[in-house]
Amino acid sequence: MLSEAAGSWFRLFYESGDIIVTHVDLAPHAQREARALAWLDDTEKDRWRRFRFDRPRREFALCRAALRAVLCHRLGCTNTELAFGAAAYGKPFAVVGGTALPFNFNVSHSGRHGLVAFARGRRLGVDVEDRSRSPDIGAVAGAVFGPNEQAELRAAGVSQKARLFLRLWTQKEALIKACGTGFSMDVSEFELPETMRRGMRKGVFRLPRVPNFVWCLENIGCADFAAAIAYELDQRRALQLEAGHVL
Amino acid sequence: MASVEDRVGSLVEKHLGITDRALLDAHTSELGVNSMDGVAFLKAVGQDFGVDIAPEVAAGFASMRDLINHLEANAG
Numbered sequence: 001m002l003s004e005a006a007g008s009w010f011r012l013f014y015e016s017g018d019i020i021v022t023h024v025d026l027a028p029h030a031q032r033e034a035r036a037l038a039w040l041d042d043t044e045k046d047r048w049r050r051f052r053f054d055r056p057r058r059e060f061a062l063c064r065a066a067l068r069a070v071l072c073h074r075l076g077c078t079n080t081e082l083a084f085g086a087a088a089y090g091k092p093f094a095v096v097g098g099t100a101l102p103f104n105f106n107v108s109h110s111g112r113h114g115l116v117a118f119a120r121g122r123r124l125g126v127d128v129e130d131r132s133r134s135p136d137i138g139a140v141a142g143a144v145f146g147p148n149e150q151a152e153l154r155a156a157g158v159s160q161k162a163r164l165f166l167r168l169w170t171q172k173e174a175l176i177k178a179c180g181t182g183f184s185m186d187v188s189e190f191e192l193p194e195t196m197r198r199g200m201r202k203g204v205f206r207l208p209r210v211p212n213f214v215w216c217l218e219n220i221g222c223a224d225f226a227a228a229i230a231y232e233l234d235q236r237r238a239l240q241l242e243a244g245h246v247l
Numbered sequence: 248m249a250s251v252e253d254r255v256g257s258l259v260e261k262h263l264g265i266t267d268r269a270l271l272d273a274h275t276s277e278l279g280v281n282s283m284d285g286v287a288f289l290k291a292v293g294q295d296f297g298v299d300i301a302p303e304v305a306a307g308f309a310s311m312r313d314l315i316n317h318l319e320a321n322a323g
């Protein structure tokens with residue numbers, strides 16, 4: 001049985017209400033990778049084999065095994081009962097005995113860090129970016145940020161630019177992963193709430209194209225990596241928060 | 248004048264670090280390209296070929312071969 005016990009490669013990183021985020025250590029480690037691979041089912045092993053490079057193979061095996069372990073623990077099912085399906089654009093969901101579970105999750109990996117976020121019965125997305133890799137801001141900013149976001153990036157001092165860029169990037173990616181569209185959605189079409197752009201850790205957001213859904217955005221980054229989660233709020237809670245109640 | 252395939256192959260090598268040209272036919276899910284590198288790569292392709300590749304169009308490419316075919320049909 002895999003668990004978050006000492007010696008494992010994943011541990012609880014963040015918890016708030018029904019939201020749980022597990023950190024996965026993605027440093028190369030042959031023994032861990034072999035243990036993780038043994039936890040995958042035949043479909044997953046087949047996918048693992050088809051990767052052409054070691055890095056994505058390792059990320060997939062270590063994160064998927066951690067995901068399996070946490071889901072089995074939370075749902076009280078066995079590893080062999082658990083399988084995964086994929087929605088349009090590839091967002092995975094968990095299935096036990098042919099039924100999709102009311103337990104949502106999302107996975108992200110970057111460099112040495114993986115995050116797996118969980119929520120009960122509401123859509124969520126997570127994104128992590130390892131701070132040790134310097135982003136090519138010039139090549140990407142124009143394609144993903146709106147005019148105000150780009151102006152704020154241009155105005156940021158040299159030492160702050162990469163931090164601001166990764167904060168905005170991870171929040172946008174967490175949102176489109178929560179929706180399940182990924183980058184098939186043009187993320188330069190919307191801007192993040194001003195409070196979040198200025199550095200608030202938590203905020204409420206409606207995508208202009210689908211304003212009837214309300215998302216809570218949280219910056220959960222730390223010294224080693226930038227990270228954000230986005231999760232669906234119910235309408236009553238959303239209205240309270242938008243009316244200025246404390247988050 | 249280099250072919251579309253050669254130009255895409257060079258951009259794949261420069262931006263994604265993938266040197267094996269046989270991988271132009273591999274499924275994108277097998278390459279493990281992260282989204283930030285993917286966005287930067289598509290921007291570079293757009294600049295090189297003078298085209299805009301809409302995100303929903305890019306999401307439909309199953310391989311670099313699909314991108315090459317799209318450019319052959321759409322780049323001037």
Ligand SMILES: CC(C)(COP(=O)(O)OP(=O)(O)OC[C@H]1O[C@@H](n2cnc3c(N)ncnc32)[C@H](O)[C@@H]1OP(=O)(O)O)[C@@H](O)C(=O)NCCC(=O)NCCS
Nearest residue numbers: 060089090091107108109177180182183184281282285306
């Ligand atoms: C989903 C997407 C944003 C992930 O980008 P990435 O840089 O690989 O990001 P991360 O490491 O944060 O996330 C990878 C994980 O997201 C999950 N995922 C896959 N598709 C997803 C989707 N549509 N929505 C939410 N999560 C998704 C998977 O669990 C995956 O990990 P796994 O394959 O190991 O299980 C990106 O692949 C995407 O936009 N895909 C759909 C559209 C597309 O292909 N666009 C091409 C333009 S670049």
